[in-house]
Amino acid sequence: MGKWTRRAFLSAGVLAGGGILVGVALRPGNRNDALAPFVEGDGQKLVHAYIKIDQDNVVTAIIPHSEMGQGVHTALAQMLADELDADWNLVRVEEAPAIGDYSLYSVGRGFLLQGIDFPDIVIPTIEGVMMMLSDSLDLQVTGGSMSVRVTGTYGMRVAGAATRDMLKRAAAKAWGVSEKEITTEKSMLIHTATSRRAPYAEFAAAAAEMTPSYTPKLKEIKDYKLMGQHKPRFDIPAKVDGSAKFALDVRVPGMVYATVKRAPVFGGTVKSLDDRAARAIEGVLDVVTLPVTSADMMIGGFTAGEVVAVVAEGYWAAQRGLRALDIQWDNKGNGAVSSADIAAQHQRDIEAGADRKSDRSTGNIEDAFANADTILDADYTIPYLAHTCMEPLNATADYRDGQCEIWVGCQNPLGFRRAVADVLGLNEEQVTFHNLLMGGGFGRKSRPDWAMQAALLSKAVGKPVQLIWSREEDVRQDFYRPASRSVFRAGLSQDGELLGWQNTYVNKQEPAEAPLIPYAVEAQDIGYVQSPSHVPWGAWRSVDESMHGFFTESFIDECAVAAGKDPYEYRANMLKAHPRHLAVLNRAAEEAGWSAPLGLGRGRGIALKESFGSIVAQVAEISIMNEQVVIDRMVAVIDPGFAVAPDGVVAQIESGIIYGLTAAIYGEITIEDGAVQQSNFHDYPALRMTASPVIETHIINSGYAPGGAGEPGTPPAASALANAIYAATGKRLRDLPLNKHIAFAEGGRA
């Protein structure tokens, strides 16, 4: 297999679009025999790759996505159960095992068929191509806000509807009646004319012998019974009594603990190591050096520097041991790089414009500027960001006799399994992979570097090992949202109309459409230059959308101000061709009471960003008290097409906003002498309760294709806030984090 990146995959011929790929194993044929041994429990019958029915008529939905707290297990079960006409009280969920047969493949299918009606005859060919691609790419990815959009729409609903059809067919045959006369309700098959009723369980075995259709008739919105309803999440009760099992909670008989330090300068190696003091600490069992490792992942291949690990009877001893090590590192020529150097390099590369690539070029930008009455120039800059998932990275591995069993909470179980197999020199079938709950993912847990370390350590010491990274290691060995610079020029007519929009930024990842604006501007010239550094890149909640959400929605605000127009109306006037965007923007202004004046020292800021198929507008309302910014409330409106689990969407928007505000206000990873300077929450802070605003979220169900919810809340947050600060203070902040330029009110620490 050659080098696959997310981008390469996206540009591989048939596939186009944005976002991470995920999918669902809805492949032609009946594969129940192959899958049953992995998923069938006592009294359960696997009727479809994703559906089990047991003797008590309980339906279990097998969900091919990881639960990061986005409520995906519940939302996907709602989609499946609705099409199946299942009794919600008898629906359970479980996560699909990380085996190749569950490699998800409506992946490409979702992209390929997006909004297009292919003749049925073509579909098997598409299916075949997609199946091959997903097999070879090990797709079981949770990310890109794709679970509901793709797996739900192209997978879970199809599975539910196809299974309902098979159950009806089985009943029709047994009862000697026409399939058309059979209706279904709450997991019961009903033939009214003969007053016959039977639970699904009765025909589960017969249906399991049939071949499911992958183009069954799906319900129309008006017939939804579960989709769109608020259903309490399955995963919540165990999360309030300490019983929920995260990866860190795995206990394997005989296991020992380990913690690690990787070369602080990315890509570095060990020059010398004195571990005598560490080995003298009671409880320390071993000190192990792990080599430079790399993984060739579809999402983010990487090479990581050398690692020194301390293995001990407990984490505390391992941690003390690590601190007692005396290590000299070889920095491989990167030991002098600083954030300032990288920022200067960005500026130079933009100014040189060498190899500038275009994202969009319309109209004649030179003419637009020549005809303009006002030219507006602005430079925006942002720093590196770490993810700081609440649960520090950890993995438990048990390597013995050429087999490895591993327990991790990650966003890509199959990709991880392959990476672990590769680094151990095993094939994938020799690795048994258990995916557990994740204490946050945000993109970080799509890179398997730490899981590979745990596997290597277990092999080295011949025992099961639980590897736990310190928070310090987590902050310093992340895959960072890149630092960036974005340079704008706008040309405005005498009456403020935007004639030309020019934008050059550094470092494009994805989605491709992230820097584009929805506004009607005739001449647009948007492009980028790549300006790489040695700092590893990572997908960070909403990837490029988060940075462009800040850049473009701040600069359009500047244009409105320069035009002497209201920032909301200015945007609205340029959205005639985008009624969905306009509706979202209007609703946000209305809910926020945009036209009601605020007193002195207060301000509102608005921002609008489409990402991952959903459109979100936010209004930030702030006060300045004692020269400090207080965020009073955030109003958000999302059009996700259709919200399958409305409270889940609301929670995701709340979460996305706090994640975005945290980064906007405080988030800054700096590089000095080639290494990250920050280390923990004291110098890489998170928003806490006192500073956290009241959030009001409103949903517009427009009925368009479903969009994501996990990420689209983040991109508009920083610009809504920065625009509000401008409104309140007249200070235009073009550099993040904002607290470098203005003080924010915070509570005291309890």
Next chain:
Amino acid sequence: MTKKLRVNGVEHTVDVDPSTPLLWVLREQLELTGTKFGCGIAQCGACTVMIEGVAVRSCIMPVANLEGRDITTIEGLAGNTQTPHPLQQAWIDHQVPQCGYCQSGQLMSAAALLKRNPQPTDADINNAMEGNICRCGMYDRIREAIKTAAEAMPETTPEQEIAKEADNG
């Protein structure tokens, strides 16, 4: 070195280095994994437990001087009752947890707050919860759930009820 610890009303004898923080003893020796590790330096609150009813960050609390103290973890929050603590019920009603990883700590901080202040104001809540980070950003829901729980709190705490039952029984 052996130490006696009383956790959720049960006596345990553990053999650990006295500098070991309570967090790791709970998780590794006593297999009470509901208490989480988030930062190790008293910055995030994920490891919060109650000692004598007061919220404490167990990641920086050496076991050395905890002998004879009453330690309560998330596993013991509801007491020996089958019914969840009012805070746990409010957490479910408000659908508070996302990833859920911070929530043991949030609940223990909230429980300690309601113990000393059964009718907290918004400012009281903010102050008491300021040490608990939620990277999923569920602060708004946590605030509301604490208010709901405060209203629902019985006259007596579950611990007191157990004591009462024991007396009667």
